[in-house]
Amino acid sequence: MTDKPLANRIAVVTGASRGIGRAAALALAGQGAHVIALARTQGALEELDDEIRRAGGAATLVPVDLKDFDALDRLGAAIHERWGRLDILLGNAGLLGEIAPVTHVDQPVWDAVMAVNVTANWRLIRSLDPLLRASDAGRAIFVTSGAAHKCTAYWGPYSVSKAALEALVRTYANETLNTPIRAMLLNPGPLRTNMRRAAMPGEDPTTLRTPEDLALHIVRLASPAWTETGKIYDFPTDRLLTPQMPA
Template identity: 50%
Template sequence: MTTQNLKGKVALVTGASRGIGRATAVALAGLGAHLVITARSQGGLEETDDMIRAAGGSATLIPLDLQREGEQIDMLGPSIVERFGRLDILVHAAAVLSKLTPVAHIMPRDWEESLAVNTSATWRLIRTCDPPLRAAEAGRAVVLTDRHVFAPAAYWGLYSAAKAAQAHLVGCWAAELEQTKLRVALVDPGPVATQLRMVAFPGEDQKKIRQPEEVGAAVAALVAGSPFPHGDVTRI
């Protein structure tokens, strides 16, 4: 695989205040891209910005609640194009694991949150980012997925149902792009030492599993590499 320099490219990364989103944003900045980073936490975004600057990059910070600010998501694509004239890369890393619970015990509030963040936000991001990504010379979109999408397990229904809907939505989008320059892929990073993982496995020693920095570097290399696994589920 060949890796290109991303100087002059503009990349949007969600969930960039911590974990894989943060690590991917820093790695993309190291390859030369200008980052537009979003997350709910202003403080977390500022910490990511510090890391991006330390890597020699630059970033634009957009605090955004994917659950409650749908209209703001809708404006991302046009706003980025208005300011920078382009959008080349989308990495959708934001996700929420409300709780692990029997399907029969899922509460409406938790169901609505999981669908809003894990599914509906993806639909809104596709709508707003599709036009500028199609217009890019080599548009790339990566959406993080989870193995529970493909292997249903007890107590994971709340999370995996929403992520399964997300995966099918992204797969359909990819199929519709076959005759375009825009390439789209789902990425399954496996077990990674993130806060979401800690919620699911609170007793796990996170030092013994992959760290976000390793995964972020791999996602950035995938985005900047050729060939790109369009339409596939890639395990990194």
């Protein structure tokens, strides 16, 4: 017997080799989940696997570029064949793109940001939805950003992509209201990550909270006990936010 809240749960984590994804993968595995870890870097995935195993957990490594959409379809088929269900999906991987005026953003940069931040998550939902429905408590969590609402100058690709992601996840939440699935957005706020360092090069990282600080809250959102759907969990304020509907 185990008292781990995620014992025997199956979890997919994207961007699992570093930052929020890595911390989340370790926390989910630490609470009993078998983690299917997706990232581009084989070596970093192997280091993650070593740490999970040292702590008594288990993982399956999937080196993949999320822009390989056919691979995401194959992922769903492989999970179905091995487990027949999926309990947790954490869509964490993201690209910052260029910090530049929207009129100066290069087309390949725009395309890459939209592919990873939006289209890959749609493809994951499309591929993994039947598996989440097969769970007794499917939990789909996607990392957003305050940039989706602030629309700060020069953050165009990232802001637009996160706004689109929020619309995608809220739509999915409404489409799964009468199922065991709960779909949530997660705003981590400023954390000590490589993406934050790239976006704010003059900032003192020691003033920021870490991905590990966030990870236990991800475990909470991923647990069968979580009941909310279609909302944003705002980590900086530890509050649930309900997106405003137009009048």
